[in-house]
Each structure stands twice: as structure tokens, then as C-alpha cells.
Amino acid sequence: MSSHAEEAVHVGANISTFTKVWIALLVMTGIEVLLAYEQVPTMIMLTVLLGLSIIKAALIIAYFMHLKFEKLSLFLTLFPMLIFCIVLMLIFLGDAVRIPNMRPPA
């Protein structure tokens, strides 16, 4: 049983894959820093940064945290509700946009 568990741990993961993921993460970080240096317009910057961050998070979760090689049921138990709760928080952003307009003129 234990030898089987040891074999299962090794499935789908090797050093060259981890190194490739690490390089991909570094390249994406480099692109983000370059965008900051070029002072890209705010909305484009925010969209690209968030997009890259989500890709980076997905790579870390899938490969470094090994979720890609776990059972699908583990992913389905943990992540849909997490994403749903985070998206729910965004409902309040409309209020944040309204508040600056309520300021008395200086």
C-alpha cells in the first residue's frame, strides 16, 4: 500500500516541468514590471495585470501545489465556491465608484 502511495506521488511531476513553470512565472512577472515601467493606461494595465496574476496563480496551484494530479473531486469541492465568494465581493465596487462623485466641490 505504501509503495503504491509512493508511486502515485510521482505521477505527472518531474524537475524539468517544475523548472519550466518557474521560468514561465518569472517571464510573466517580467512582463508585469515592464508594463509598470511603460505606464500603460490604468484600465488596460489593471486588466492585463489581473489576467497574468490569475494565470500565475493557476500555474502555482496546478503544478507546485500538485492539484492537477489530484482527484477532480478535490478541485470541485474547494474551488468553485471560492471563486463564487470572491466574485460576490465585487458587487460592492459599484458603490466605490459612486463615492468620489458625492464629494463636495473643493
Added chain:
Amino acid sequence: MSSHASAVSPAGSVWEGGQSPYATNSKKFGMWLFLISDSLTFSAMLFAYTYSRVTNPDWPKPFDFSPAIIFSTVMTFCLLSSSLTMVLAVHSMNHGDRKATVRWILATMVGGGAFVVLHMSEWLKLINVEHVTALNNPWGVPLFGGTFFALTGLHMTHVICGLIYLAIIATGVGRGKFKAEDVEVSGLYWHFVDLVWMFIFPLVYLMSARVG
């Protein structure tokens, strides 16, 4: 394993109990549950930061590209590289090489330690040179200091706790204690700390970069 699998009927067998529906050990599943709840905490704090920023059109941009952004990029590099060394520690432990595991965990701790030292000097510069505190700053937007220090402070606390956790694991592994799953669970925590920084770095630092 095959005899075990054939002992139970494949259809609906998980629902009859006595099986592990996630095919994982309890420690790992427990750590996953903790990390999910922790990500909600960080999401809420990142949201609070974003909300405060949108409500304040005069939100400051206190991070000069050189040195602050370059500094935080080096911090990101340290954290990303420490994630790679942590993966290699888990890999070594899975192959039963305890000495290599301890070496890789120590390398991870060096990366994490460098992150904390650089982060603390970044904080001290903000506090002593820019006169930013949790309640006040020269730009008249007190929420900047409040949200910035709360968010990065909570993250730094996680990194410091991670360093202590890894030190305990490394010591135990070196003395022949702990199993591969224990190193893997500590790795999950460490990667999560790295993952959170992948959101804090762009949203807090890069979005507030000042060039020229």
C-alpha cells in the same frame, strides 16, 4: 490495490462510506481547507484596498520605479525561487532522500528570509523617509497606510510563520522524523504564501508605480 478496488462495487461506492473520496490524507485535506479560508481573508483585504483606492481619486503613488519597484521585483524573485526549491524538497522527500530534502528546505528558507529582510527595509523606508503610518501620511489619504500595512503585514506574518514551520519540518526530517506527506503539506502552505504575493505585487506595487 487492485484487490482492494475489486472488493467494492465501482458505481456509487464512494457514497457507501469507508472510502477516501479525495484519495488524499487528512493532513493535506486539512491544509487545503485552511488555505481556502485564508484566501478568502486575503481576497477581502485586497478588495478593501481596491475599494479604498477607487473611492479616493487622490490615492498616492509612492513607489518610484527605481528603487522601490526594482526592490519589490527582487522580493518577488526570491519568493518565486523559494517555491521552486520547496517543490524540489517535496520531490526529494518522495524519493526518500532526506539529506537533499533538508538542503532544499534550507534553500527555501533563505529565499523566504531574504524576502522578509527586503520587505522590512521597504517598510522602514516608507515609515521613516516618506512618513507613512497606518493612520496618516503626507498625501492626506490615511486609508493608504491602513490598507497597505494591514495587507502586506498579514502577508509578511504568513511568511514568518512559514519560515518557523519550515524550520520545524527541516529539523524533524533531518532527525529521521516526519513522512513525505508532512513535507508536502508544508509545501502547500509555502506555495500559498507565494501565490498571495502574485496578487499583492501587481495590485499594490505595480499599480502605484511612479516613473521619472
